[in-house]
Amino acid sequence: MELALVIGVIVVALVFDYTNGFHDAANAIATSVSTRALTPRAALLMAAGMNFVGAHISTEVARTVGTGIIEPPTGTHGLVIVGSGLIGAIVWNLITWYFGLPSSSSHALIGGLVGAALAAHTGILWSGxxxxxxxxxxxxxxxGFLLGAIIMIAILWIFRRANPHKATRGFRHAQTISAAAMALGHGLQDAQKTMGVMFLALYTGGYLAADDPIPQWVILAAAAAISLGTYAGGWRIMRTLGRRIIHLSPAQGFAAETAASVVLYTMAIAAKAPISTTHTITSAIMGVGATKRLSAVRWGVAGNILVAWVLTIPAAAVVAALSYWVMHAIVE
Incomplete structure (x- = not known):
């Protein structure tokens, strides 16, 4: 029974990873597509490949998610908690994807795990x-907001005497690099969160010890799932990030992607923190837009996104708690 549950939870984790990929594909490529630096299909292919590579750079974030958020009991009960947390995250991902809101898959996962743990009256590592x-x-x-603004101001000053046509063409080419860096950072951050949950399922099921390294097959499976999801695309959210917040120029897109990439790498490698790629790129876009004039940013759309951010953790927690009660009644 427990082996079947472990396999089931791992499958659900990979489904979450896939939804994370198509939900967050826009994070890496919306700005490049909206400025016509890349075609949509080429951008998705590039993002999928860089997601796969990024997933192999580090496992520090995976370790944080796997051992630093909750302490589920071992055995069937613990697996039900982990599975319920994943269901909460998946449901919220699908809801926000349907409405085109770039909410955080990362925080949906954290909210799901915490909600399931609360419903099960099990240990939560609140300090973590x-x-x-x-x-x-x-x-x-x-x-992300401040760094995006700083980079954009620097670009405006450095290229203040440049030929506008040549500068635009140059930044279109540069966006290929900045979008690839953003996609690499997305793989570095988000694929690891699924690795962490898979590790948690294996630990809860008794197949790994807490200090064991993350198995290579877990890394490969998580990297492949998020890459496939990314290639499937997230067109609804791409439209929100690429057009509805602010109409971006190639220079603005390059500045936003560069700022977001720096934050993602710093938090993943130095702080070992599972931050949201969605929050980071969205705030960077707003910071870049604000350097032009505050009214250039469509703050009404930004407000709707902010509401989704605030709701993500509690909403995913509620769905996970409901899922736990249902699964607990069925399985246990």
Missing amino acids: VVEKVVIPMVLSPLV
């Missing part, structure tokens, strides 16, 4: 949640 989730959740958008 605060240090590795809540504080980075607040800081990363602020840093």
